[in-house]
Amino acid sequence: MYKPLSVPKANAPLAICLFALLALAGSQANASSTYVEPDLQFTSKEEQQIIDKSTSEYVLRYAKLSQGAFVSVANVKNTQDGFRRISTEEANFIQSSHKSTESQSISFPPYIDVDSKNNEQLKYIDKHTGLMATVLMPIDEQDNHVVLAFAGTDTRSSIKGRTERGVINSSSAYNQINGQIPDDFKQAEILAQAIKSAYPEKQLIVTGTSLGGGLAQYAAMLTDSKAYAFNALGLGKGSLEHIIQKRQFESLEELNKAAEEKIVNVNLEGEALTYLFGWYMPPQLGDIYTLPFCKGEDDWYEYLTSNRFYLHNIPQVIDNLQCVVDK
Numbered sequence: 370m371y372k373p374l375s376v377p378k379a380n381a382p383l384a385i386c387l388f389a390l391l392a393l394a395g396s397q398a399n400a401s402s403t404y405v406e407p408d409l410q411f412t413s414k415e416e417q418q419i420i421d422k423s424t425s426e427y428v429l430r431y432a433k434l435s436q437g438a439f440v441s442v443a444n445v446k447n448t449q450d451g452f453r454r455i456s457t458e459e460a461n462f463i464q465s466s467h468k469s470t471e472s473q474s475i476s477f478p479p480y481i482d483v484d485s486k487n488n489e490q491l492k493y494i495d496k497h498t499g500l501m502a503t504v505l506m507p508i509d510e511q512d513n514h515v516v517l518a519f520a521g522t523d524t525r526s527s528i529k530g531r532t533e534r535g536v537i538n539s540s541s542a543y544n545q546i547n548g549q550i551p552d553d554f555k556q557a558e559i560l561a562q563a564i565k566s567a568y569p570e571k572q573l574i575v576t577g578t579s580l581g582g583g584l585a586q587y588a589a590m591l592t593d594s595k596a597y598a599f600n601a602l603g604l605g606k607g608s609l610e611h612i613i614q615k616r617q618f619e620s621l622e623e624l625n626k627a628a629e630e631k632i633v634n635v636n637l638e639g640e641a642l643t644y645l646f647g648w649y650m651p652p653q654l655g656d657i658y659t660l661p662f663c664k665g666e667d668d669w670y671e672y673l674t675s676n677r678f679y680l681h682n683i684p685q686v687i688d689n690l691q692c693v694v695d696k
Contacts, residue, residue, distance in 0.1 A: 420635060420658040425693040428635055431516070431576040431597035432690055436683045438492070438503045438518035438581060452505035452516055454491040457482045463504070466567035467559060475555040477563070478502070493560065498552040499537035500584075504564060515571045517561055517588065521579025521602075521683075542580050546651050548606040553580075554587055561588035577601065578683040579642060586632055586654050590624070591615055596632045596655070599686045600640050603651035628654035637686050638662050641677035663692035 420428075430450050437449050455463070460480035467477055478493040478500050493502040501520035507513075522538045541551040565573055573594040577585035582601020589596030590612045604612075609621065618624045632655025636643040639662060642650070662680070679685065 417636075417657045417659045420660050420690075420693065422693055422696070424633075424658065425660070425690045428597050428633060429687065429690045429694060431574070432578075432599055432635070432683060432687050434505060434516055434518050435576045435578045435581065435597075435599060436687060437505070438501060438520040438577065439683070449505070451508055451512070453508055455504045455506055456491070459506070460493075460504070463560075463563050463567045467563035468566065475552050475559065478556045478560060495553070495556065497537075498556055499541055500553040500556045502557075502560065502581075502584075513571050514574055515564060515568055517564060517573060517575045517585075519557060519575070519577035519581035519584040519588075521577065521581040538580050542583070542602055545583065545608060546603065546605040550607045550611060554584060554608060557584040557588040558591050561592045561594065565592050565594070578686065579681065582634070582653075586628075586634075587612070589631055590628060590654065594631065598632065598634045598653065598655075599683060600636055600642055600681050601634055601653055602642065603653045605651050609651075625654065629656055631655060634658065635660050635686065635690075637680050637689060639677060640680035640685075642681055660686065660689055660693070663689045663696065 433450050434452060457480065464477050464480070475498075476495075478495045478498070481490065481492055481494050491503070493500060493504075495501075503518045505516040505518065507515070538553075541553050544551050545554060561573065561575060573589075573592060575585040575589045575594055575596040576598065577583070577596075578599040578601065580602050582598030583604060585596040585598045586601060586604060587608055588594070593616070609624065612618070613621065613624055616624070616627070618627065632653075634653040634655055634657045636653075636657065637660045643653075
């Protein structure tokens with residue numbers, strides 16, 4: 370007999386305010402009825418691993434690639450950490466590899482070649498769903514990886530642009546943690562599937578921060594890919610049930626076990642979103658690491674005066690990962 374997943378629902382006023390603040394600071398699913406499920410267990414802060422130097426050095430690359438999903442080409446080189454953004458021709462090839470199904474009623478996200486008005490170039494942007502992502506190919510032809518990086522809430526300097534996309538992102542995040550599958554999550558799935566179809570010989574790696582980290586976990590588990598997520602949104606009931614149904618897992622326990630082999634979550638100590646896990650937010654999947662405020666060991670004033678929303682931003686994750694690596 371079916372037992373619904375028991376995951377905490379967000380407190381509406383608090384969740385809306387939280388995601389709206391994250392946006393300004395810079396940053397309908399059908400229930401399956403085919404499996405019996407225990408309550409979803411949280412990984413307590415005491416149980417989370419403290420990230421070590423070697424792990425920090427490895428994930429730092431993906432944190433930087435995750436940041437690249439936010440910014441325009443004008444503010445970042447087209448080549449980054451051994452990867453380059455795909456061309457329009459490659460984007461067209463990926464889209465042509467997409468196999469639409471009746472269950473996927475959402476449109477394929479548009480690829481922006483040049484958008485001089487918003488200073489954007491060579492990335493997927495859908496102003497209606499809020500999705501923003503980049504696909505990165507290795508410069509070394511012997512490297513068989515392809516990276517899909519999802520942006521979270523907008524960090525552009527334009528308050529107008531940040532607010533418009535931030536409102537959409539906040540609504541998406543709130544609806545997702547309360548059991549729905551928003552359109553940007555559906556687009557994340559079809560984009561990851563299309564990349565896998567277009568480049569079956571390559572290993573897809575998905576990354577993202579904040580809402581983008583939630584998208585990364587979701588897309589990775591649906592396509593059996595690896596993911597590196599930072600200060601990431603957890604997955605709600607609808608998202609988890611869709612993954613279980615599509616991947617044909619027998620239980621949530623089986624999903625969690627599979628996620629441990631595929632997903633790495635890194636949370637900066639004291640940041641806003643993961644601070645609420647277990648209270649108002651569903652948990653993350655996979656191996657979960659706590660990143661200490663490394664810089665704070667030498668500058669306690671900086672740590673004490675850094676608010677949780679400031680610490681949520683990916684530049685702070687990158688700085689503290691680099692600090693751990695350099696020690």
